[in-house]
Amino acid sequence: MNSLRSLKPRLQGGILLATILALACAMSIGIVLADDAKAPAAKPLSPPPPAPEKTSATKPEKPALKKVTGAELYQIHCNRCHPERYATEWNSGEWKTLMTHMRVRANLPPAQAKQILKYLQEDSGN
């Protein structure tokens, strides 16, 4: 009985402390909830702005130039002055000599002459 009596003030103190703590928690929760309600809604991610339209000041894209093949260069150059000679008429070494001769005679650009030579050598069969 005496022990119980000695516990009463302690119990009362504990209850008071627990009550204070509960009130503090409740107040904190309430403050936090109130702040969330007042904050504005977050903006959704917007797509990047479109590219500016090309004006007349900018250069328009040029279509890619088609590179002429050796066969086409052969048709372009080797039929201008004489009937076409067939690739099988000579062997690779002879075509090299002939194309050197024609490069000088017809004043062919060297890269084009080499392409024609490559085409003729590949089709010469020997």
Place this chain on the structure above:
Amino acid sequence: MKIHLHRFGLLPIGCALGLALAQPVAAVTDEEFNALKDVVGKQGQRMDQLEQTHQQDQKTHEQDQQTIQKLQQQVGETQQIATNAIQKAEAAQVQPVHPIPPGPASTHNFMVVGDAEVQFGKVQGQHSAFAMADFAPIFLFRANDNVLFEAGFDVTLQNGSQPGGGSSTHVDLSFAQLDYLFNDYITFVGGDILLPLGTYSERTAGWLNKIPDDPLARGFVPGSGIGMQLRGAVPIGQSGQSLTYAVFGVNGPSSLDTNGLASNLDLGGNVGDTGNWHSNPSGGGRIGWFFPWKPHYDVELGVSGQSGEWDNAGSHLWSAAVLDAAVHISPFFEVKGEFINSWYGTDDSGNVHARGGWVQAGYKLAGLDLDYPVINNLELVSRYDRVDDGLGTRTDRCTLGYVYYFSNTLLFEGDYEFVHSRGPAALPSNEFVFQLSYGF
């Protein structure tokens, strides 16, 4: 006392019980002992045998290991020998002092190409006749990738001089030049060079010309000259378009008789074997533009010229300017031509202005798509010439003809020339020519 007696009484009872409980050990007979001894002995022997076997196995294993090591060493030595052999072989291939150039085999190459023509024709007022028009071989010798020597001849037959008669062979060196390709844009040409006045002289041959006779205006400019030339082409884009150039210096036209009389102008001489007839060389060049918009569709334009002294005294200049053009529209149609303007000072006729032009068109009937074999191999050609030699002779010539292609190199040509010429050097009027031409 009772307690002591009680205790003493328990003791013997305990002993008795102990004795009763203690079972006597079974007696081992000698036989069993000996058997067990034998078993133990045998086990011992077995153990010894196993130990010996183990030792032998260990020795064998060690020997195997040594053998494996030896074999590995031999394999390594063999690999090293093979590697050394490969390296030696590669080194042997690199031994040549001069690297072997890439590309097809054979650095040098010699070829003979060219053409030959036989004609049958008739000039008005003369008898018809066969004629060995030309045998024109071209020798090509390629020394390496950058050096080509080429020479062309015209071999013709002429009637022998009277009173012996017979025939004589006339050999004309049409060109003999060394071509050295400096780089992609500059080619050096030296010797008896074809002159880039227009394009006709560089692109003419019996089997290339669709009409046997040369354009009349070509007589106003030389076809070749002794000298040097730099030429090249610059591509424009990737479509085949290009700009071409040529600049040259040659001895130039000269006088047949040293003086500056108009009739003594010699376009084809002055080869320098006794020095240049006049003091200064003659120079010129050509610029051309070629544009194909697709295969078989193209246009080429060019402007060229030459100027220099021609009489021995160096008092008079001879000059010429040529405009040339060629258009191809489809594989079947072409038109080309030149305008040639020349002028030169003379001792007797003042400034002589010889000029003229020609335009030629051709249409291959295969373009009609009639699917007839003869028609598909036929090409209709025509040319119009107009010239004024500046000395009073004017000529108009209209040529109508055909080319029949037996193959890409065997051509049968025929044409009729309507000639209207007047003046002191008027040409014979009207003629027809048939020509069989073979290119090789």
